[in-house]
Amino acid sequence: MTKPTLTYFDIPASRGEECRLALALAGVDFVDNRIKGPAWPELKPTTPFGSLPTLELPGKGVFAQSNAILVLVGRKHGLHPTDDFVAARHEALMAFAEELRHHVSPALRIKEEPERTNKRTELATTYIPTWAGFVERQLGDGPFVAGDKLHVVDLKLYIVMRWFKSGSVDLVPTTVFDGFPRLRRLFDAVAEHPGVKAWQARQA
Numbered sequence: 001m002t003k004p005t006l007t008y009f010d011i012p013a014s015r016g017e018e019c020r021l022a023l024a025l026a027g028v029d030f031v032d033n034r035i036k037g038p039a040w041p042e043l044k045p046t047t048p049f050g051s052l053p054t055l056e057l058p059g060k061g062v063f064a065q066s067n068a069i070l071v072l073v074g075r076k077h078g079l080h081p082t083d084d085f086v087a088a089r090h091e092a093l094m095a096f097a098e099e100l101r102h103h104v105s106p107a108l109r110i111k112e113e114p115e116r117t118n119k120r121t122e123l124a125t126t127y128i129p130t131w132a133g134f135v136e137r138q139l140g141d142g143p144f145v146a147g148d149k150l151h152v153v154d155l156k157l158y159i160v161m162r163w164f165k166s167g168s169v170d171l172v173p174t175t176v177f178d179g180f181p182r183l184r185r186l187f188d189a190v191a192e193h194p195g196v197k198a199w200q201a202r203q204a
């Protein structure tokens, strides 16, 4: 193996997509290993934590956890702060994005009514706006977390927001972040970043 291999499901979203984006923006020539559903049960017990994404580095082996992958890629390629304290602030925001996913994903598996509608309504009106408010208060003049330079934290926040802004979560309106101008500005700036646009054009 001569290239890094990023393994994730064959979807352009969530934890795997933010890692693909980071590698692409870093200019890393990587193997984009996309797992189709039926192959997963066999692969799962062979991964470090029974989940994807994983990143395999030539001569180093396989490791997992999206934030660890993002931080490593960011550190090696100038997409994560070199100052320890600033880096920790970025990592805290990345951990908070994971908290949102860990809260929302199980809620979206609820099938019974009225629990399904009630839970999604609570996410849309309370949980997600509260989450967004905490992040908004930590953003400065932007457009990115660290000002005018994009880092892996911005990719993470962008992909998490896109989950809802794309309209893919029934009963959570695409406008759920509209009351948060700094988050909106960050989202738009990442979407307009030439590296992000180039990656998305390659996927189309």
Ligand SMILES: N[C@@H](CCC(=O)N[C@@H](CS)C(=O)NCC(=O)O)C(=O)O
Pocket (backbone or CB within 6 Å): 014, 015, 016, 044, 050, 051, 052, 053, 064, 065, 066, 067, 098
């Ligand atoms: N904290 C982990 C969570 C990983 C995770 O839950 N990945 C999901 C996909 S986004 C997964 O592998 N689901 C399949 C399964 O758990 O069997 C990370 O950030 O990488």
